[in-house]
Amino acid sequence: DTRSVGARPSTNALYRYAPSRAGTLPQMPLSIAVATPSTFHDKNAMTDPHRPSSRRRVILEDDIDGFTPAQLLLLQSPDVQVLGISAVSGNIWRDEALAHTCRLLELAGHPQIPVLPGPVHPLLNSELATERWEALYGKLVWKGAWTRHWVDGDTVQSAPRYHAHDVVPELALGNPSVVRPADEPAALFMLRMVRQYPGEVSIIATGPLTNLALAQSLDPSFATLARELVYMGGSLNPRQQRNSVSAQQFAREFVNSPRREFNIRWDPEAASIVMRAPWRQITMVPVDPSTATELTAELLARMSAADTTIGHALRRREPGFPMWDELATAVWLRPDLATRTETLYVDTN
Numbered sequence: 105d106t107r108s109v110g111a112r113p114s115t116n117a118l119y120r121y122a123p124s125r126a127g128t129l130p131q132m133p134l135s136i137a138v139a140t141p142s143t144f145h146d147k148n149a150m151t152d153p154h155r156p157s158s159r160r161r162v163i164l165e166d167d168i169d170g171f172t173p174a175q176l177l178l179l180q181s182p183d184v185q186v187l188g189i190s191a192v193s194g195n196i197w198r199d200e201a202l203a204h205t206c207r208l209l210e211l212a213g214h215p216q217i218p219v220l221p222g223p224v225h226p227l228l229n230s231e232l233a234t235e236r237w238e239a240l241y242g243k244l245v246w247k248g249a250w251t252r253h254w255v256d257g258d259t260v261q262s263a264p265r266y267h268a269h270d271v272v273p274e275l276a277l278g279n280p281s282v283v284r285p286a287d288e289p290a291a292l293f294m295l296r297m298v299r300q301y302p303g304e305v306s307i308i309a310t311g312p313l314t315n316l317a318l319a320q321s322l323d324p325s326f327a328t329l330a331r332e333l334v335y336m337g338g339s340l341n342p343r344q345q346r347n348s349v350s351a352q353q354f355a356r357e358f359v360n361s362p363r364r365e366f367n368i369r370w371d372p373e374a375a376s377i378v379m380r381a382p383w384r385q386i387t388m389v390p391v392d393p394s395t396a397t398e399l400t401a402e403l404l405a406r407m408s409a410a411d412t413t414i415g416h417a418l419r420r421r422e423p424g425f426p427m428w429d430e431l432a433t434a435v436w437l438r439p440d441l442a443t444r445t446e447t448l449y450v451d452t453n
Contacts (some may be wrong), residue, residue: 159185161304161331162436163294165222166429167194167248167311168204171211171277171417173399173407174310174429179212181437186214187297187305190290192222194311194370197249197269199224201311206280211417215283220290222315224269226371245357246366260353262422276420291318298329303384308436309335310429312367317374320381327381334387336432337367337375338450341392354424355395365391368452375452388450389432397427 162184164175168191178186189209191201198221205219231250238244243255251264265273286293294315298305307330309316316333319326327333340363357364368375379386401423408418435442 159183160306161185161187161297161301162306162308163187163297164189165192165290165307165309165311165313165315166190166201166205167192167196167198168201168208169196170204171208171421172429173418173421173427174433175208176212176414177430177433177437178308179209179214179217184437186217188218188220188286188290188293190220190222190293190315191285192290192311192314193224193226193249193269194367195248196265197224197267197271198222199270200272202285203272203275203280206283206285207275207277209283210280211277211413213413218288218293219283219285220288220293221285222290223318226312226314227317227373229369229371229373248366248370256356259356260424277417289318290315291322294319295323295326298326302329304331305329306331306436307333308433309333309337310367310432312370312374313337313378314371314374317371317377320377327378327383330383332385332387333378333383334389334432334436335367335378336389336391336394336428337365338388338390338452339363339365339368339392340390354398355391355426372452379451387435389435391426391428394428394431395426397431399423399425399427399430 160183162178164178164186166175166189168175168189175189178184189205191198191205193201195201196204202219202221209215209217209219231247234244234247234250245254245256249266249269252266253264254261267273288296294307307316313335316326357366399421404418404421404423408415408421
């Protein structure tokens with residue numbers, strides 16, 4: 105069921121129903137956003153639970169693997185209250201993501217924001233299961249924490265850092281010394297926040313959806329208590345030409361394998377649970393529009409030009425990546441950046 109291009113989903117009704125082979129599934133108000141980020145906020149914003157509710161409350165769910173602009177967009181926005189950042193395995197293992205998140209908050213000047221640990225492994229998927237899949241269907245270019253080496257020859261992209269799930273390598277920007285992960289599991293934290301602020305908490309997921317699936321499974325009212333879900337993931341058909349050879353290198357898997365995207369493939373069962381939950385609104389930002397963008401060396405130089413801690417940290421970021429997470433975050437901050445939206449029924453298998 106697809107509404108006309110440009111239509112925006114209503115948040116009045118929780119869901120509509122669409123037939124399926126297994127009976128009926130909730131048809132979620134889901135918006136697919138297509139946009140290009142044009143602003144980068146640089147004002148300091150401190151998280152204070154006693155601030156008035158006019159500030160937009162948000163929880164970030166991510167497999168953070170360094171000091172990236174996507175998180176800074178939220179942290180430096182004066183009208184945003186980041187309630188917490190939850191770490192999940194995906195691009196890297198959870199423990200390494202926790203370390204990166206703690207160090208990010210130290211360098212960005214937000215040590216008071218809680219960092220919540222998610223699960224180490226997907227619900228069902230595993231490295232062995234992925235290897236068996238590859239034996240049947242061919243090698244995957246990117247497997248996140250399971251990527252031992254590149255399988256497609258020479259690339260300008262740096263080599264993957266394969267290690268055991270309980271190993272945390274030395275961080276390029278230094279290991280965290282002040283911020284430590286909370287003891288509370290991410291799923292329980294999310295449930296506590298949506299109960300404390302019903303209808304006010306947005307969740308932005310730029311990694312696999314494992315934590316959200318656990319929260320929804322623990323309490324079926326989780327999705328209805330949240331304000332909305334915005335997630336970067338999925339692929340409808342991103343076949344498009346990229347002007348930059350570098351950008352094409354960093355997004356090369358999506359050129360030949362539409363409808364297969366890493367965040368969803370890492371934990372497809374979790375994604376299906378989350379997509380079927382009765383959210384008030386879901387905004388899906390697939391890789392389709394963002395694989396045509398690029399964090400170029402020139403753009404990175406502009407973003408890191410200031411002689412500040414943040415500027416110095418950004419200079420260590422590897423250029424070339426499409427701005428997948430940045431686009432999703434920017435669309436939440438500035439919905440008017442979306443040039444086209446469609447309302448669709450989306451599921452994964």
